[in-house]
Each structure stands twice: as structure tokens, then as C-alpha cells.
Amino acid sequence: MDSELPRELTLADIARIAGVGLGTASRALSGMPNVSPATRQKVLDVAKKHAYVVSPDASRLKKGSTGRVAVVAPHLSRWFFGAILEGIESVLRESQFDVLLYHVGNLEDRTSFFERLPARRKVDAVIVVGFPVEEAERRSLELMLGVQVVAAGGQHEVYPHVCIDDLRAGGQAMGHLLGLGHKRVAMIEAIDPDQPRQPSGRSRAYHLALADAGIKPDPSLVVTTDWGGEEGASAMAQLLSASELPTAVYAHSDEVAFGAMRTIRDAGLRIPEDISIIGIDDHPHAALLHLTTIRQDARLQGVLTAQMLLGLLRHEEDTALSVTVDTQLVVRRTTAAPRPA
Template identity: 55%
Template sequence: MTGDTTPGGAATSRPASVVTLDDVARRAGVSSATASRALGDHPHVAAATRARVREAAEELDYVASPEATRLAGGPTGRVAVLVPHPSRWFFGELIEGLEESLRAVDLDLVLFRVGGPEERAAFFARLPARRKVDAVVVLAFAVDEAEHARLASLGVDVVAAGGRVASYPSVGIDDHLAGRQAMDHLIHLGHRRIGMIAVTNDGELAPDPDGRTSAWRAALADAGAEPDDDLVVTVPWGGEGGADGMARLLGLRTPPTAVLAHDDETALGAVRTLRRAGLRVPEDLSVIGIDDHPVAALTDLTTVAQPVRAQGRRAGELVAAALRGELRERVPPAELLPTRLVLRGTTSPPGAPR
């Protein structure tokens, strides 16, 4: 599912101008002690005063330093997890693995949905000092320059799972390699006119956002086949997008004999279109996906499997290492977990008999 889209800089870098608690107190018209109690949710602070102090903190982008947090009561034991689509299988698997790993070191997961553009913009705009967490995990979406600065202002460690994000420690897969595994399989079967259904996905990214499409192009070139850009269609993520993309490929004067879909759910949408058109899979047209979604096994879909839950578990281990201070010297290179071809029933040589 899943490019470094922002400039470098350690995840723990601080803004050039540091706002202090005294600045917040002056803006809110209260003492520093009252401001501290208000931001700490002290029960004896009036609601109106607490609201005024919090508003001042947000206006000034005030974030308590990790040192001040420790003096005020030590680590929180909580890790914020930013996820665009928690209901989707891919993100659910990442979260399951992450939670398992964090639970093993007595850390709690606090989930924040950052889905559509408006929801995401509102979250980062309101990212306040009172979100007391020890670390942040970004799940498979691109962080732009402004968002990178907001995360840095928290003064906590940031880790990414499902792809490399900004300059954070991260774990994912090699999307180009996964695409090559799929394409090399189709080419080995004898296909040369191979379509590609790429997807757009609300800012999500992989270590190489164009990795699967670049693999399509490179594999055909290596096989001596001229890549035909008409065979690449880009659709919204999901089954309906895959169904539409397959319909567009079938509308070509010379349709492909095989199709690589960006992911399994998109691939299954393509299969639906083929069957509704009265075409046989794989005898008339082969289809391969990437992910190894649980439904892929039930529908006998050939795919390239990626270890999604393992990516989440490893991200949790990186969080624990960061909190122990083991990642402060330098940001480690992105960790890439292996992918593997899973042969099932939706691919065969072109024109294979029934």
C-alpha cells in the first residue's frame, strides 16, 4: 500500500523559536503555575480558565518539552498512532502487529484517524500540547513539510510503518521488487502484452510510491517488449476502481492478455469485470495482485504476499528502541521486509486451454 516526500531533519528536531510556558501564561492572562495546572488537567482549575490557557497554547504552538514532561510526572506510557483508514484490512493488520509489540513493553496505543484532507488538516492544525504521548507512529501516508514541522514540535520520537515517511525510522517492503516478482511471473508464463491497474490513495505511499508501476515498465523492457502506456490505467483504490480499470483496458483495440493490479482488492474488482464480460480467468486473461489479502486465498487469486502484521510489530520494536535512546545518533535506513510470490488460480500462459 504504501517515497521520502519531505526534507531531512531528525524526527526530534525543535523549532527555531521556542515558546515557553511563561509565554502561554502571559497570552492567557494567568500565572505560570495556573497555566501549568490548566494544561495538566488539574481538577481545581476553572473550566473557562482551562479553555483560555489551552487556546493560548494552541495559538502559540506551545509544546511542553520532554524534560518538563518527565519532571511533571515521567513518561506517559502512551504512543499516538496516526492512521488514514483504520477500517481497511492493510491498516488493521499494521495496527494489530503494532499493538502486540507495544503491549509487550507496557505501552498503550492511542489511535488518531487522519483520513480525508479536511480531517487530516484539522488534526495537524489542532495538534496541541495536551496530547501527552511518548512517541508517534505514522501508518503509510505521506507527511508534507508543514506536518513534519508540527510533529517535530511535539519533541517526541516518530516512527513510520508501511513505508518510508520523511526522515523517520521506518519499516516497509520494496514495492519495486514486489512488482517485479509479479511481472516476472507473468512474463515467465509467456505474456508480453500486460496491463497495469495503478491506484490513487489519499496520500498513502510506499518506500517508492511509483515502485509497482516502474516495475511493470522495467520488466517489459528487460523482456524485449516495448511498454505501451495505453496499458496503464490509474483508478481510485479498491474493488470498484479495479472493476472500472479493467473495463477501460478491455475497451482498447488490443486488450492485454494479463493484468497486474496494484493490490488484491483492486485485482478482485478486475476479475469481476472479466467474468461479467463472459471472459474466463485465467484462460482468456490472467490477473495478479499484491498483498495476499485474506480474500485472495478464498478467491484463488495469484498474488505477491507482503508481511503486513510483521511491519507493525517491527515498528513497535523501533518505538521501544527509540524510547531507550538507541536511535538518537542517526536515523537508520528503512527496513524492508521480504515479499513472496503466491501461485494460485488466476494466472496461466496466454491462451491456455480450459
Template identity: 35%
Template sequence: MPPAQRHPTMTDVAERAGVSPSTVSRTLRGLPTVSPEVRARVEQAARELNFAVSRQAASLVTGRTGVVAVLVPTLTSWFMGSALSSLGPLLRAADMQLSVYVIPDLAERASFFKHLPARRNADALLVFSFDLTDEESARLDDLGMPVVYVSQHVEGRPSVYVDDVAGACEGTRYLLNLGHRRIAFMTTVGASGFTFSSHERLLGYRQALTEAGIPPDDDLVVSAQAQDRRATVEAVGKLLSLREPPTALFAEHDELAVSAISTLRRTRIEVPGRMSVLGFDDQPLAEWSDLSTVAQLPSTMGHVAGELALKLINDADADHKRHIILPTQVIPRATTAPPPDPQQEQTGSGTDPRDGHARGDRTSSVS
């Protein structure tokens, strides 16, 4: 039986090329500190020996793992799927791997911050949409690697995010400019990891009302449990039971907006004839539903966050406090319109804001 064939090592390549093992390492990792002639000799020797650098071996030489870790509260949301789908190809193009840590509940969260499994297993960590305590932030600071915060801004630390306050302001101003003065806001409770954006969007809504000289009314702010249709029904019912119901509803995200529209239409409330509805995010669901919304691009956010992480890994002089703010944009569609005219509501006649036709007798005579 022939003896087992030994796999070639970096030392074997170095001997064949007539250079040191460290020169082989620098060459095969593409570093610019190797002359073209030496690079050609090393690459030729590696091809002849059918040699490939393992990440473990490279880590011993460089102190790097070739891995970027991601900390997320869930993998089931549209936002996370879009962000990670653009981050993965970017890292692969840079010869980096992606490692994902999902901590959907308090028990797994406590375990992660106790043991910090990303330590020594990654070159950078991207933290998506978490409200971290001061103690948790301090633990991440002790990792000894770049930590980039995504979809949130953290003072003194690299962050990539949309300005949720500004986006919600834009959305509320859009409804104000249509003529609405009674504008409700629906928030989500129980959405793990996303409370940061929730607080910021509510703040932007209130800020826009205040700027318009309209005192915020707490009765117009309702909450619905995430993934709970009955909670949405109850929240809409609370708004419709007010002495003066709203003429517009701004939902914290698109899924909540679509659920509210379904509830309104089941109760024979026309959208947008009697109530306009605006979402936030611009998920595919929004386009399918013809939902007016405030759009953000998580795919761009994931890509930009990945670029920032790579820069922090590879450039010792990079700004470790840099904040990158991405834009939002109001997308008007079919679920928003000017509020109904109170007199027309009482008489049942006038113009229907959806089609511009009279609601009353549509026949005419020619004299």
C-alpha cells in the same frame, strides 16, 4: 460514618521499605539499578499496602507516558487491521499502551498537524502509509519523540516497509516469464493515505517492462476509483477496447484484482484462459478467490515496527535512521497462465491453458 480510606502512595511504600520514593519508582518499573535485597523489600511493602504504580505518577518521575501512538488513514482496511493486531500484543507485553489517531480526510489531517495531540501523550509515534508534505514531516520532527514510518521509507528517519518497487518488478517479471508481452496495470485513485505504495508499484511495473525491452504503453495503465465497482468496469472496458488488448492484468491490490476478474467473467472473458490477473498483498480474499498475487505480511510489519519503536524509546544509542525492508513473494494460483496462442484463438482449437485438453473435437479413434 467511617472516614474515607486514603489510597497508599509511593511515599508510604518508601517509608515501610526504608528507602526513597525514587528507589520505589525504579523498583516497580523493573529497572536494573536496584539491588535484589532492596527490590524484595520494596515489592513486599507494595504488596502489604496493596499499592500499584499509576501511569500518571510514573510519568512525573520518568518523563514517559507508557504509550505508543499510531497515526493511520483508516481502520477499515485489511492492511491496518493486520498490522495493529500484531502491534497491540507486543506493546502490552512491554507494559505499554496503544493510542490510535485516525485521520481519514483533509480536515482532520490539518487539525492533527496543527495541534499535534500526540505531543506529551506518547513516547513514540508510528506513522502508517501517509504521503507527508515537507511541512508535516518537520512538524513530526518537532515532537521530541521517536517517529517510525511504517509501510513507507523516509530518508534519514526510522522506517519499516516492503520494497513496493521490487515487489511489483517481481510480479511483472512473473507474467513476462509466463510469456505475456501485453501487460496492463490497474491503479487505485481516491484511496486515502496509500498513494505512496501506489506510485511505487506502478514504477516497479514500468521498470520490469523496460528491463525486458518492452516500452511501457500508457494506454495499458488504467485507474479505478476505490470502492467503486462501475469505475472498475469502465477501466476494464477501456483495456478491452484497445486495438491490441492485454493478455494479462496486474492490479495494484487484491480487492481491485478480484473486482476486475468479476467484470471479465461477466463479459465471458475466461480467466486465465484469455486474460491472466495478478494482485498485490495476499489478503485472505486472495486465497479464497484462488488469486495469484504478490504477498506481503502487514502483521510482521506491525510487529517489527513496534520492536523498533521500543528500542528507540529505551536505548539512547539506537540508530534513529534505521531502515528495515521486509520481503515480498509471488504466490502463483489459478488466475495466471501462459497467454493464449493467437492461432488457437482464431481456429478455436488447440490446448486450453487451464486444463491441458484440446478445445476442439475431443473424440479419438483407434485404428
């Protein structure tokens, strides 16, 4: 009889009431695999009815882990990073992992974080979001024996990672503009000045597309700036100061494109009649502004990264070590064929 049970139930009590084995009850309450949905729900219902709570310290001690994951990101306010973090957190929360968020906004922050990380030794894993790990940082991570490292939102040759193919995304953007008949295409190349400069697939896509189309590159049509709307607006002003205007602009991100659109319209020019523009991301505001773009699912990248990490921590043999999320061209109202000369 339930009334004869001790006031503080043990895991064995929960297993007996639910009619399952002790190991099955433990896996069900810990969010581990190899438990049917019906059995898991049955165990959870019993635990809830009797106000049974798994002791985090006991559970982590049994697993030989901390139950914590460090997520390292260079930006928190930008849409892309926020969406990835949301996806990561949603999966890890369901598996009862705590997320420790570390903001490394500049090179000094990054250096400090990676130098102190091995001494902390208080996480099971590190997820690096949106930036490549440098050699010195990699050495610091390798000092943390047993700590899994996964990269989200960027190609990474060293660690398991989830990303889009930037070269493909840039090729889709340029293919759309060139397919419409544009020959004088400008590029607003975005880089992060607080992060080490790395070769960009989005930039390589621009030059490869021009070469494939037999178009001689014009250095005056490439402006390099930071990721952001105001930066995009300033870069577009520089492009409009040229003696011959571009007929189309390829921006490395939608936020950069938003700023460029403002500058084009402030100059009395029409989009797309005078200048076409395309971005990458499918930012939540892109549809509102009718921006043609290359869609990437940032939240999905976060979800897949967290799922990959859990598979690695559980030593699941079928865990993929490299996942590339597809991108799609979304045509709206900011691109059209160039006007006849």
C-alpha cells in the same frame, strides 16, 4: 511473614518477597529489558498474588513520559491498515503503553491533526501508518521536542521506518507474468486521491520490467484508480473496452484485483485462459479466490515498527532505523501462459 506486611504493598515489598533488587522488580513490572524470563515471571507472580498494581502515573512520572503513543492512519476499514494496527497494538500493550488512534481520512483531517499535535504534547511517540509525511507536517512534528516519530507500511527517507520494497514487489509480479510469456500486460495503478501523490515503486516496476523485456509501453494498458474492489472493477471495464485486450493484468493490490476478476468473468472471459491476473498483498481472501499474488506480512510490519519504537524510546544502541520486510510470489490459479494467437 507476609501477614505482617502493610495492607497496601509497595514496590519495595514486592522486591523483598520475590528476593530481587528494587530496580529488577521495577524493570520486571514495567516490561523493561535486562530481566531474565524466570525472574520477570517470579516478580509478576508475587505482584499478582498480593494484588499489587503499578501506578501508571507514578511509573510514567519516573520515566519522564506519558506512556502513550499516537498512531495515525488514513484508513481503518481496509485489511492492510487493520493488520498493521493489530501488530502495533499487540507489542505496545505488552509494554504497558496506551495507543491513541487518530483517523486522518482526507487532506483536511491530516492538516488539522498535524497543526494541533504540537499543542497537545500528550504522547511519547507518533507512528505514521501507510502515508508519507509532507514537509509542513514534518515541521509540526519537529516542534514536539523529544517525541519519537516512526513510519510503518511505507518507505520513508526522513524517519525510522518499516516497509516492504514496493519496487521489488512490483518486479516480482511483472517478472512472473513476463516469464509466462505475456507481452501485452495491463496495469491497474492504485493511488489514494485523499493523500498527496507520490512516485510509486509498484508503478516504476511495471515500466522497468517492460523496458528490460524490450516491450514498448502502451498507455492504453494503464488505468489509474483508487484502492478498492469496486474501483478495480471499473478500471478493468475500461481495459476491456480497448480494441485489443490485454493477456494479463498486474493490479497494485489484491482488493483491486478482486474487482477486476469480477469484471473479467462478467464479460464472459475466463481466468487465466483468456486473461491472467496478479495482485499484491496476499489478502486473507486471496487464497479463497485462488488469486496469484505477492505476499507481504502486514501484521509483522506493525510488530516490527512497535519493537523499533520501543528500542528508540529505551535508547537501545542496536535499534535498526530502517527495516525492509521481504515479499514472496505465491502462485495460484489466476495466472498461466497466454493462449497462442
